Amino acid sequence: MTSGLYQKAYATSFIIVGSIVHSENITSLTIIEHGFIAVVRGRIVSVCKGTEKLVKTQHKYGIDDNSVHHLSEGEFVMPGxxxxxxxxxxxxxxxxxxxxxxxxxxxxxxxxxxxxxxxxxxxxxxxxxxxxxxxxxxxxxxxxxxxxxxxxxxxxxxxxxxxxxxxxxxxxxxxxxxxxxxxxxxxxxxxxxxxxxxxxxxxxxxxxxxxxxxxxxxxxxxxxxxxxxxxxxxxxxxxxxxxxxxxxxxxxxxxxxxxxxxxxxxxxxxxxxxxxxxxxxxxxxxxxxxxxxxxxxxxxxxxxxxxxxxxxxxxxxxxxxxxxxxxxxxxxxxxxxxxxxxxxxxxxxxxxxxxxxxxxxxxxxxxxxxxxxxxxxxxxxxxxx
Ligand SMILES: [Zn+2]
Known part of the structure; x- marks a missing residue:
């Protein structure tokens, strides 16, 4: 992520749909092959498997379709x-x-x-x-x-x-x-x-x-x-x-x-x-x-x-x-x-x-x-x- 995008991330709310990789403990990686992560003014408010709750989450946090980003095949999101x-x-x-x-x-x-x-x-x-x-x-x-x-x-x-x-x-x-x-x-x-x-x-x-x-x-x-x-x-x-x-x-x-x-x-x-x-x-x-x-x-x-x-x-x-x-x-x-x-x-x-x-x-x-x-x-x- 470029620094400009990073700054923008702190000012806006958005959702990323795609693969998510993160670490909850030292013994294993958590991999969600298809899911989404919702960010509201710089804070992660939701990490979900699948996209069933996507629309509901958009409504809950007032995130319009333009702020929902879909990752391409082979891309994934992970912690900094x-x-x-x-x-x-x-x-x-x-x-x-x-x-x-x-x-x-x-x-x-x-x-x-x-x-x-x-x-x-x-x-x-x-x-x-x-x-x-x-x-x-x-x-x-x-x-x-x-x-x-x-x-x-x-x-x-x-x-x-x-x-x-x-x-x-x-x-x-x-x-x-x-x-x-x-x-x-x-x-x-x-x-x-x-x-x-x-x-x-x-x-x-x-x-x-x-x-x-x-x-x-x-x-x-x-x-x-x-x-x-x-x-x-x-x-x-x-x-x-x-x-x-x-x-x-x-x-x-x-x-x-x-x-x-x-x-x-x-x-x-x-x-x-x-x-x-x-x-x-x-x-x-x-x-x-x-x-x-x-x-x-x-x-x-x-x-x-x-x-x-x-x-x-x-x-x-x-x-x-x-x-x-x-x-x-x-x-x-x-x-x-x-x-x-x-x-x-x-x-x-x-x-x-x-x-x-x-x-x-x-x-x-x-x-x-x-x-x-x-x-x-x-x-x-x-x-x-
Ligand atoms: Zn040193």
């Missing part, structure tokens, strides 16, 4: 994809820099690009483009990292609002070991984030929400993370960050926080693990860490394209699901080279099969099925929110 982890400012770097792993990749390619977003004209151009691109790919909900810059982060929210996407948008926080010209002091980071939350919530648009976004434990000290956790409580806000993506990163986090048991304990100590928190990656988490995340109701965004492109590792989603953790899919642009959640589904399936190969094909390990991956891309991602 949910991208639970994407860095909007990194879009210009898609496909670049995979000669380095995470920490060197950040300093060599990513931070120099993100610095440029102090220029709001540059930011507006890129942000308009990435929101259009993700909508074209079928992503109707996205959790965006912006940059440290307050003004351009608000421009990302404006683009999302104008183009009609549902999104969680985070102004990034970084006050530790920051590159030249791309860092904040603790007080400014806190004050600026609180103002940013107020500005986004002040839009009173249920589709556009702020999300508290400490980059990761190596870029924020404990004092700042505790303050951000307090902001999350005060404003009932979501939280997103990265965890346990790369083994070098895990070692560095343990060195920086020797008083904490592990990476998860760093965020738990800061009060950042809630049932509204989404952690990207989680490739190298221990069993003890999984127990804590499950107990907190914290979700993992699985980003298989990025994990392979940056050689971070194979994230075992089956293990996360068995531990009772909510899982969604993320593109992690530009750690991942694709803006498409359909690509993330394919990569998730391949990663899971590669894990199966590693265990030996005579093992009883069950790789993800396509209907499980479809669930992670839609309802699974929604649960993470």
């Amino acid at each position: 994809f949910i991208d639970t982890h994407i860095h909007a400012p990194q879009y210009p770097n898609c496909g670049l820099g995979y000669d380095k792993q995470l920490l060197d990749w950040l300093t060599t390619y990513t931070f120099p690009l993100e610095k440029k977003y102090m220029d709001v004209d540059f930011a507006t151009k890129v942000y308009e483009s990435i929101v259009n691109k993700t909508l074209t790919n079928g992503t109707t909900t996205a959790a965006y990292f912006a940059t440290l810059h307050y003004d351009s982060s608000l421009f990302l929210a404006d683009s999302v609002e104008r183009l009609g996407q549902r999104a969680f948008i985070g102004k990034v926080n970084m006050n530790h070991d920051t590159p030249e010209g791309y860092g904040e002091d603790t007080y400014d980071s806190f004050i600026c984030t609180e103002q940013y939350i107020r500005d986004i919530q002040g839009k009173r648009n249920e589709l556009v929400q702020p999300i508290i976004t400490p980059r990761f434990a190596l870029s924020c000290d404990m004092k700042l993370m505790i303050l951000l956790g307090e902001l999350a409580t005060k404003y009932n806000a979501h939280i997103q960050t990265h965890i346990s993506e790369n083994t070098g990163e895990v070692v560095a986090v343990q060195k920086m926080y020797p008083e904490c048991k592990n990476y998860t304990d760093v965020y738990d100590t800061a009060g950042l693990l809630t049932n509204k928190t989404v952690l990207a990656h989680g490739v190298h988490l221990s069993d003890d860490e999984l127990k804590v995340l499950a107990a907190r109701g914290t979700a993992i965004s699985h980003c298989p394209n990025s994990n392979t492109s940056l050689k971070s590792g194979l994230c075992d989603v089956r293990r996360l699901l068995n531990a009772g953790i909510k899982v969604g899919l993320g593109t992690d642009v530009s750690g991942g080279y694709s803006t498409s959640i359909l690509n993330a589904i394919r990569c998730a399936l391949q990663t899971s099969i590669h894990i199966f190969f590693g265990k030996g094909t005579d093992s009883d390990y069950v790789p993800l099925s396509y209907h499980e991956a479809f669930n992670l891309a839609t309802l699974g991602g929604a649960k993470g929110r």
Whole structure:
């Protein structure tokens, strides 16, 4: 669906007649070969098998024949994809820099690009483009990292609002070991984030929400993370960050926080693990860490394209699901080279099969099925929110 159609969808009422595919649980796909879906001012009010109730539904909601769209043979309607982890400012770097792993990749390619977003004209151009691109790919909900810059982060929210996407948008926080010209002091980071939350919530648009976004434990000290956790409580806000993506990163986090048991304990100590928190990656988490995340109701965004492109590792989603953790899919642009959640589904399936190969094909390990991956891309991602 193009962004124009998406906007129109929110202003009008209509019915789509044809095949409907959606996911109500992780174990199966629901397929209605012939039915209809009725939408009234942006909300689905009816999903029916067959068309016996079509006319009655039209009368009930005042939908005339011109607003009843019949799909062609082979077409189907499905829920929008949910991208639970994407860095909007990194879009210009898609496909670049995979000669380095995470920490060197950040300093060599990513931070120099993100610095440029102090220029709001540059930011507006890129942000308009990435929101259009993700909508074209079928992503109707996205959790965006912006940059440290307050003004351009608000421009990302404006683009999302104008183009009609549902999104969680985070102004990034970084006050530790920051590159030249791309860092904040603790007080400014806190004050600026609180103002940013107020500005986004002040839009009173249920589709556009702020999300508290400490980059990761190596870029924020404990004092700042505790303050951000307090902001999350005060404003009932979501939280997103990265965890346990790369083994070098895990070692560095343990060195920086020797008083904490592990990476998860760093965020738990800061009060950042809630049932509204989404952690990207989680490739190298221990069993003890999984127990804590499950107990907190914290979700993992699985980003298989990025994990392979940056050689971070194979994230075992089956293990996360068995531990009772909510899982969604993320593109992690530009750690991942694709803006498409359909690509993330394919990569998730391949990663899971590669894990199966590693265990030996005579093992009883069950790789993800396509209907499980479809669930992670839609309802699974929604649960993470
Ligand atoms: Zn990321």
